[in-house]
Amino acid sequence: MSLIKELDFGTPIRVSDKMVTLTIDGERVTVPEGTSVMAAAMQMGTKIPKLCATDSLEPFGSCRLCLVEIEGRRGTPASCTTPAEEGMVVRTQTEQLATLRKGVMELYISDHPLDCLTCSANGNCELQDAAGAVGLREVRYGYEGENHVFAKSKDGTDNVLYLGKDTSNPYFTYDPTKCIVCNRCVRACEEVQGTFALTISGRGFDSRVAAGPTDFLGSECVSCGACVQACPTATLMENLVIEHGQPEHSKVTTCAYCGVGCSFKAEMQGDKVVRMVPYKDGKANEGHSCVKGRFAWGYATHKDRITKPMIREKxxxxxxxxxxxxxxxxxxxxxxxxxxxxxxxxxxxxxxxxxxxxxxxxxxxxxxxxxxxxxxxxxxxxxHSPTGYGLKTTLGTSAGTQDFKSVEKSDVIFVIGANPTDGHPVFASRMKKRIRKGARVIVADPRRIDMVKSPHVKADYHLQLKPGTNVALINAIAHVIVTEGLIDEDYVRERCDLADFELWARFVAEERNSPEASEQYTGVPAADVRGAARLYATGGNGAIFYGLGVTEHSQGSTTVMGMANIAMATGNIGREGVGVNPLRGQNxxxxxxxxxxxxxxxxxxxxxxxxxxxxxxxxxxxxxxxxxxxxxxxxxxxxxxxxxxxxxxxxxxxxxxxxxxxxxxxxxxxxxxxxxxxxxxxxxxxxxxxxxxxxxxxxxxxxxxxxxxxxxxxxxxxxxxxxxxxxxxxxxxxxxxxxxxxxxxxxxxxxxxxxxxxxxxxxxxxxxxxxxxxxxWPCNEKAPLGTPLMHVDRFVRGKGKFMITEFVATEERTGPRFPLILTTGRILSQYNVGAQTRRTENSRWHEEDVLEIHPFDAESRGIKDGDLVALASRSGDISLRAEVSERMQPGVVYTTFHHASTGANVITTDFSDWATNCPEYKVTAVEVRRTNYYSQWQEKNREEDFSLRRIAGRLQDAAE
Amino acid sequence: MSQDTHDAHHDPAAAKAANVVKLGHMASQIADFFKSYPEEQAVPAIADHINQFWNRRMREDFLATYNSEHPDLPLLVRKAIAQIKPASPSI
Missing domain, CATH: 3.40.50.740 (Rossmann fold)
Known part of the structure; x- marks a missing residue:
């Protein structure tokens, strides 16, 4: 076993039908048009020295180390930003280039600490490699001048340029003294993750990587680790590598958190994991990760692990x-x-x-x-049981229709009842990448989630519906598609059951399904519904992505079928960029x-x-x-x-x-x-x-x-x-x-x-x-390499089946005793019941479940941010802290269920999906008031944390 | 629902009764979905759904309590009752 290292081509490999052939150092090489000279050279095994380039990022051309000579061109262009052209003749090593590179390296090193032996990047430092590659033997400038390296000047005064380490993030450290301002971290945050938390502050010699005006933990940073992975030096480094040193072998495995299923290299020392690094050749994530998969795996060796079998009578x-x-x-x-x-x-x-x-x-x-x-x-x-039922009934198979990569071809992204930036962050990054390239966005969600508005993301429509009215909303969208003639008639005629289609079309065309009529249930302005329906139907490739906000309702299966209906009606199933895609919760x-x-x-x-x-x-x-x-x-x-x-x-x-x-x-x-x-x-x-x-x-x-x-x-x-x-x-x-x-x-x-x-x-x-x-899957004789796209020429069930989706309001009703609606969900740093993430440093971002409540509802109840409030439903009551938030709409409150001691599910009810009995977690009638006490259930639960968890012969500590 | 279920948590007989009420409720929910279809499609669809997803005992309990005359059930469920399979013999 050895350490797996993916090849770094320096710049992204382009996709093109046209190939170009060029000559590099006398050898001919053929690459897709648009490929850089640097990547073309790497393709034939020639590694041009580089610092600011890495193939997960667009070329930047700042380090001036990758210079080459090209016949017939003046000067020495950067190979990362120069596209390969037909017939080009390139030389990567000449005397002139060697002198230039050595000079550049000398300048870098003149403002870099020389503590290589004790540096955490020792053994895996691109700066050191580059210095070796160019044959740097001396630094003529000395280290005494202006620098970012030493805290004190020679005369004992403070060095104003010096910045100490930022250790605020529990998983990695930012050491500004090691920074060469290659911008790779900033670009990774923008291009790969899409959060835009990092920037370069200052200009020229004052340039610094900064997480906004604050430290990393206090910033917008979501701790995905992309910057740490991109850093060529020890400037951004995993704390466990700082503590234990570089790993010596690795194996590729799959993350055990969400349904994105990211591939990781488990990098090891013996049988100890030193770090998890996203694997570039993993098709689900293509080298990206989130805070959970990348960093929150310490639960695996947590002291709470029970490793011996146990029994008891009572x-x-x-x-x-x-x-x-x-x-x-x-x-x-x-x-x-x-x-x-x-x-x-x-x-x-x-x-x-x-x-x-x-x-x-x-x-x-x-x-x-x-x-x-x-x-x-x-x-x-x-x-997701309603997904299985709904998609099997309409399309013939109990699974999503696309691969994740397909979103790169989507023109309209319709997110319904899902919060990808928190629940499926690595896929959300792909979505955001596509959105930055111009895809339009529709969000249907009771809350103003990050897909509605965040840096470089702005939804064209936010259909902020009331929980429990998904079917009314989808029917209203279908109504617009049918009555405004937006049906893809050829597609429907060729691929769907026409008798079912006609029955459905007549049903949705009824006036009671119009956006104007359903506004009374959904609370969404009819004009927005009409606009969103037109956009989805006519905006090019329309792709639906949905989550538990769709399924966990008494009409969960109905909504799934409703989405399949509108996708079939608009011809949006069966090719890249479209589809009906569940974002699955668990791995x-x-x-x-x-x-x-x-x-x-x-x-x-x-x-x-x-x-x-x-x-x-x-x-x-x-x-x-x-x-x-x-x-x-x-x-x-x-x-x-x-x-x-x-x-x-x-x-x-x-x-x-x-x-x-x-x-x-x-x-x-x-x-x-x-x-x-x-x-x-x-x-x-x-x-x-x-x-x-x-x-x-x-x-x-x-x-x-x-x-x-x-x-x-x-x-x-x-x-x-x-x-x-x-x-x-x-x-x-x-x-x-x-x-x-x-x-x-x-x-x-x-x-x-x-x-x-x-x-x-x-x-x-x-x-x-x-x-x-x-x-x-399916992977069989007909598809020996598997099936990225389903329903390509025909639906798995034969003809696509339109289903009538009558809106039936949930029986869980608000009233004078329980006037608000509670909806539940999760957040980025914690996962499901929290058994794993609560046993990691991720709790630094989310230590307890809180109740998000709109300022109006808070004020009328005399509730201030941080107050302990009692949350009661017909099922039970609990107490938790309130967070006043304009992400909510008036009348709707929200909490997570990550912490056992909160007991959010004491509140939720027995109501469930008509077809599958999937519980209606997303709609519970509740009342909220200020309190000074934890609820009876919470007190009893706290007592039982001890009384029902005793292990004979062991000292008790809180296991959960 | 709260008071009923709390009693039911401690008394199996009350729980059993509550379960049967719940089965009636589940059947009504299924009927609510199919009610927009013509009756000749809706009735067999309701029965088929119950036949596919309810286990032996749920169907037995349901059929023991409800018949096609039962006033608590929607008309479509009552019409579907004749098509609900009795429990098949155990293996």
Whole structure:
């Protein structure tokens, strides 16, 4: 194993149909038109010395080190800013060039510290490399003159040019003394991340990198790490490299946070991760990252990790650490006892969207073939299950239509119920890049999110609707498309079911669906809806991106279908730049659905009642399988409270914090006789558990994750499982203890079985993933290299199916007791239930959940910024701090659910999507008032953090 | 809903009753989606949805409580009841 280093071509590789051939140092090389001379030289292996150029950034031409001579041209042009031309004759090394480069280097070094041996960049410094490459042997200017290096002048007076280190960011340090003002950090912040937090202050010799008028932590900086990665010196450096030194080997793996699925190089010293660096050849992220994937992985070795199996009789008993054998056999004997006493259907399992495809596949197999029922569900139930239902009904496949790269061809970007800059930041950077090049933007969101207005982003329309009225809004847009003749008739005629289309067109054309009529529900001015509809329908390639603001409603599935309707009607599916694209929440939520985690479906979305499909599995597994679908998570909890559901195996999920109406969830858990938790930490759900099986972090396992673009990415083990047992092996052991034989020596063998039984995965293997890096399903004989774009010539279901999408207001209503609407979501630095991010320095950006409230609503309640307020709904009440914010609209309040102690889901209700039972997290009627107390639930929860988490023989500290 | 569910959390019989009410509510929600379709499409679609997604026990409990005359159910659900599959035998 060695350290993986991608080639740096110096400037971006251009895409062009036209090729040009030039001669560099006597050798001919052919490159796409628009490629720089520098990149052309690198293509043939000639590295022209450079400092300000790197191929993630546009050429800048400031360092004057990459000069070349070109026959027939005067002077020595910079090779980074000079495009290669047909017939050009270039020389990269001449006596003149050597003298010039040496002179430039000499000037750089005259204002740079010479502490190379003790410098954190030692071993990986481009400045040092460049000095070596040009043969710098002396610096004639000395170091005594004006400089940025020394705090004191020779005479002992303060050096006014000197700036000390900025250590405000918890993950990296800015050391101005090492800066060569190459602008790479500033350009990375602009071009790659799109935040524009950094600038160069001053001019000439006073030029400095600055995070605005403040330090890094206090600035607009989102800590994505792009600047640190771009820095050629030790000016911006990861703190862990400063502490431990340069890594010596690396492996490519996949981030375990959101559904973007970024590829990273885990850079190691032995079995210790020194840093995670985004991998340039990773197709989902192409070398970019966010604060979570880049920096917030320290939870993997956090002291709260539980690494020994534990059991207990009652949840009020202290946990007892036991051997793996004892824990597994205890769990198995309890499960057997429960089934013999309460029946075969009294057991179930929840698979994790954070675990690998292979691990998830084994858990659903354990349920179907071991428990002999279909009571398996996954946390997609509470996020994107309406996506699966809605897109399968209309288009024929339960997944997004595009790859991320497709957005580079979008002309109109329509963001509905998603907050990409916070939830999917790396993809948001791609979007913003496209927006800066001129794509138009429509945002439908109750809040004024950053996609509405932020540096170099301004939405043409912000449809600031009231929560719960998505369907009314989409119908109004459809109304405009139909009644103003904006239908792509040829497309619809060729590709869609015409009878369904006509039924739909007649429905949306009705006056009650007009923007004017629906304004009373949505609160969005009709003129804006009309303008947005026209823009989407006629503005070129229209791409819809959506998130949980669409799905987590009682009409979540209806909205998904509504979006598919307008995309089909305007011909916006089936080529680059268009589509209907869910932004998936968790790293493997797509994969966990693909792997047969739903109670009604086997892998590849085939219903359990389908005899032919069941036959495949029955033959392979050697057992008869139930033709009846099983229970979904909310149904499991209902049945548990009702007394007929008694045992649950939870793989890496925390339903007691993440699922709605906490008190109903915990009542269900408390009513069960055996709850088995497989997790990294003693999470909230584990308070109600009887068996704890230690899990492994993504750094400790081999496997695959499937991201929101259906891309199957490899996860590679870089350290041994801390519990001593691979996570997939734990499921195998449990299955065997229940009498179900499973034989897999390595996760690759599990993938081989998945490929064998799943037509859309038939061509997937670890060998292929090794060869191609990643692959997007369907991957089979018809598409051996995978499928970046779906529905290209025809829809997967045959004819596209328009569905009628009647607006039905949610039953969760505001009234005199609960006059405000609460909507929930997340923020950039924290992730989901926070089990991972709360155990990192990310909490510096977000230490607690706060309630965002509009100034009007705050003032009428006498609430000031920072006040403790009670938030009450029909389900329960909690207290948290208020943040008065104009991002909100009057009548709507917002909070996150990252902190277990806040208990945001105590407030949310049992209402759910009509088709999938996905909970309605986004609409809860609430009241807010000032208070001095934490709620009864919060006090009880705080007490139970101790009483239900004791471990025998260990001193107690707060585990969560 | 709060007071009912709080009682239901402690009393399985009350919880069971609350569950059946919830099933009726879920069926009505499904009907709300299909009500814009012509009745000859809506009725089988409602039954099909329940047949595809509700497990054995949910359908059993539902059919044990509700029939095509039940006043709490919307007309479309009542018409669909005849097409809801009874639980298939256990394996």
């Amino acid at each position: 949840i009020t008993d202290p946990w007892r650490e036991v051997s793996w054998d004892e824990a597994i056999s205890h769990a198995a004997s309890e499960f057997k006892r429960i089934q013999s006493k309460y029946g075969r259907e009294s057991l179930g399992a929840i698979t994790s969207s954070r675990c690998t495809n292979e691990e998830v596949y084994l858990v659903q197999k354990l349920v179907r073939a071991g428990f002999r029922n279909n009571n398996v569900d996954t946390c997609a139930r509470v996020c 493997n939520v797509q994969g966990s659905c693909d792997m047969g985690s739903f109670p009604h479906e086997f892998t590849g979305y085939r219903h359990v009642s389908d005899d032919a499909t069941r036959d495949i599995f029955e033959k392979l597994w050697g057992v008869t399988l139930d033709a009846e679908q099983g229970l979904r998570i909310p149904n499991m909890l209902d049945e548990a409270v009702g007394g007929s559901f008694k045992g649950l195996y939870v793989q890496g999920e925390d339903i007691a914090q993440s699922d709605p109406n906490t008190q109903h969830v915990t009542a269900g858990l408390a009513a069960m006789e055996c709850v088995v938790i497989q997790d990294l930490f003693l999470n909230e759900t584990a308070k109600y558990a009887h068996v704890f099986l230690p899990g492994s972090s993504f750094l400790e396992k081999d496997g695959t994750f499937t991201n929101a673009e259906r891309r199957i990415n490899r996860v590679r083990q870089v350290m041994a499982p801390m519990s001593g047992k691979a996570e997939f092996q734990v499921t195998i052991d449990l299955a065997r203890a229940l009498g179900l034989e499973m034989n897999y020596g390595h996760p690759s063998e599990i993938m081989d079985e998945i490929a064998l039984v799943t037509p859309t995965f038939a061509g997937v293997s670890y060998a292929k993933l090794e060869e191609l890096g990643s692959v997007q």
